[in-house]
Amino acid sequence: xxxxxxxxxxxPHSNGYGKNTxxxxxxxxxxxxxxxxxxxxxxxxxxxxxxxxxxxxxVIQKIWGKPLDTAWEITPELVANYLKTLPAENFHCxxxxxxxxxxxxxxxxxRGF
Numbered sequence: 001x002x003x004x005x006x007x008x009x010x011x012p013h014s015n016g017y018g019k020n021t022x023x024x025x026x027x028x029x030x031x032x033x034x035x036x037x038x039x040x041x042x043x044x045x046x047x048x049x050x051x052x053x054x055x056x057x058x059v060i061q062k063i064w065g066k067p068l069d070t071a072w073e074i075t076p077e078l079v080a081n082y083l084k085t086l087p088a089e090n091f092h093c094x095x096x097x098x099x100x101x102x103x104x105x106x107x108x109x110x111r112g113f
Contacts (some may be wrong), residue, residue, distance in 0.1 A: 007060035008053070015111060020096050026052045028100040032068075036107050039063050039071070044100070051067045051090040055079050055097040063101065071105040074098055078083070098101025 016032030026048025033041035042064055044056040058079050063071055076094035080086045086094065 001047050006053075006057050007043045007064075008057065009043045011041065014041075014043075014104075016052050016104040017109030018105070018107055020100040020103060021094045022092055024048075024092060026093065026096055028056050028096045030056070030097075030100040030104040032104045032108055037067055037069075039066055039068055042089040044097075049090075049093065050098075051086060051093040052096060054083060054092045055086070056100070057103050058082055059097045068105060068108065069099065072102055074101060084085060 011031035011033060013032045014031035014033055016034055017029070019027065019029045021027040028045065028048070031043045032039055042060045044060055046056055060076055062074050062078070076091060076098050079094040079098060080091055099111050
């Protein structure tokens with residue numbers, strides 16, 4: 001985990017990667033390190049607002065140390081409900097973060113690890 005108690009950092013040796021850019025211009029990149037079916041490490045980088053940051057950080061918190069298959073259980077609604085203070089007009093930030101997660105999980109599966 002990054003030294004500032006967030007998961008915001010680029011992972012140099014990930015085996016799953018997803019990048020999602022929204023109509024608003026915000027971008028979320030998620031990096032996964034999966035071993036023996038478990039997400040051993042996960043980080044993100046964003047180019048976006050504070051709401052996108054907290055959504056991406058929440059996604060990583062929810063998957064850290066869990067089986068890869070649990071990534072598909074993370075939804076934008078779960079992220080928004082967990083945060084409780086995410087403004088409705090920023091729900092798309094949760095969608096961006098979850099979409100990047102799905103892309104990273106798919107990338108891992110495609111690589112055949």
